[in-house]
Amino acid sequence: MSFQPIIPTGGLVGWAFLNRTLERQTAAFDASADVTRDVDYFAEKIGGIETAEQLVSDRRLLSVALGAFGLSDDIDNKYFVRKVLEDGSLASDALANRLADDRYLSMTKAFGFGDYDVPRTKLSTFSDEIVSLYRERSFEVAVGEQNESLRFALNAQRELAEIAEDGSSDDTKWYRIMGNEPLREVFETALGLPDSFAALDLDLQLSGFREKSRAQLGGGEISQFSDPEQIDKLVQRYLVRAQLAEIQTTSAGSIALTLLQS
Known part of the structure; x- marks a missing residue:
């Protein structure tokens, strides 16, 4: 570009x-x-x-x-x-x-x-x-070339409101998020779910997402994201956790490099 x-x-x-x-x-x-x-x-x-x-x-x-x-x-x-x-x-x-x-x-x-x-x-x-x-999507891609977490945040801000307003059942909305890789990444990171979580049975994943969302965001239903403030809450949690993970990875890499050099 x-x-x-x-x-x-x-x-x-x-x-x-x-x-x-x-x-x-x-x-x-x-x-x-x-x-x-x-x-x-x-x-x-x-x-x-x-x-x-x-x-x-x-x-x-x-x-x-x-x-x-x-x-x-x-x-x-x-x-x-x-x-x-x-x-x-x-x-x-x-x-x-x-x-x-x-x-x-x-x-x-x-x-x-x-x-x-x-x-x-x-x-x-x-x-x-x-x-x-x-x-819109191309701008997000360009942002992602600078910072992937911010790209995912933009994507979530745009897509979550659309899914929340959809007339389908809440289970269907959760499954849509679970099948959408960028959105799933935002939720898993924001809610502190481990990498192994994706290996669970789909029904267990669904209940796990709901329970974590209810505990950390105040609601377990996707309809809550009709409120822009709830989207902001999710995105902020995601960005904080993503940045912390990046810092920890960088720190671990620096320690490993120091050990190797010594």
């Missing part, structure tokens, strides 16, 4: 600075040459795309499409992405409905290749919809 966000430090201090300068920094990022070039190409070409095969065959279009949903790492998994999109979202056995990570389902619904005779790429508002998501 031709513009890199300014992140002077991590932790709560870095988070406060980022939020204070967010509007100015995102405007500069959106105006950068790389982002402008990507979104202009997408806006020009996407209206002519009628199938998932056409989308995955154009790497530049696919890059924006995947980036809009935080799935850029799948850029080389063309067959998998095509299969997810072609299956659609309406059938219960569609691939997107069987994946733990619901970002694929969101992408599938957005494009509509497997759900409608005419995909949503033909809508006049479609390009703006995807470009807006792409800009």
Whole structure:
């Protein structure tokens, strides 16, 4: 990217600075040459795309499409992405409905290749919809190149409110979080859960998340994150614990290096 966000430090201090300068920094990022070039190409070409095969065959279009949903790492998994999109979202056995990570389902619904005779790429508002998501996600990626914890914090701030307002059951909302790697990282770190926690049975993980959330955040239901203050509480706990873990890792590394040198 031709513009890199300014992140002077991590932790709560870095988070406060980022939020204070967010509007100015995102405007500069959106105006950068790389982002402008990507979104202009997408806006020009996407209206002519009628199938998932056409989308995955154009790497530049696919890059924006995947980036809009935080799935850029799948850029080389063309067959998998095509299969997810072609299956659609309406059938219960569609691939997107069987994946733990619901970002694929969101992408599938957005494009509509497997759900409608005419995909949503033909809508006049479609390009703006995807470009807006792409800009937001791309800025988070750029922040992550400076400080990964702050990227996860931005992601949680954006996604948790959406999940909390969803009409599905609370169990389903928890499972969505458990299947979403960035959100899961925030919760596990903020609640002080060990690495071994992910190896437990899913039902035990669900009850564990609920109990820890109730004890440390005051509530065990995802609906609590309809309140921005609850999201702030979670994010702050996450950033403090993440920074402490980083300090401990750095200190341990320094001690090990000293011992080796001696």
